[in-house]
Amino acid sequence: MTENPVPQSASKILLDYVEDTEAFATAINESVGGAALLDSQCNFLREPTAMEFVFMRKMLPAEGAARLLGAFEFAIEKQMPCMAKPSFASAAEEM
Secondary structure, eight states: OOOOOSOHHHHHHHHHHOSSHHHHHHHHHHHHOSSOSBOTTSOBSSOOOHHHHHHHHHTSOHHHHHHHHHHHHHHHHHHOGGGOOSOHHHHHHHO
16 A cells, blocks of 8 residues: 555544544445545545545534645645645635
8 A cells, every 4th residue: 555645634633523433434435435545543544536535524523624624735735835825724714
């Protein structure tokens, strides 16, 4: 398995906001189909597609979703500095 570029903080956010991590991971994995996205402790097994990310974000409370966007933005900024703008986290706050 290749190393996931999503920072550990994204998994930490899920652990902060999801009470039953196993049920949440199972629900996400069954809903997205294909290869599992999360393990039973809400750690990323692979990089989410855009639609999987949107779906997962909508299942989190607003504050958790904004923090999750920030974590992904950090990963993008680290890998591709020219792609870091506009801010995904600030776009989420505007919504």
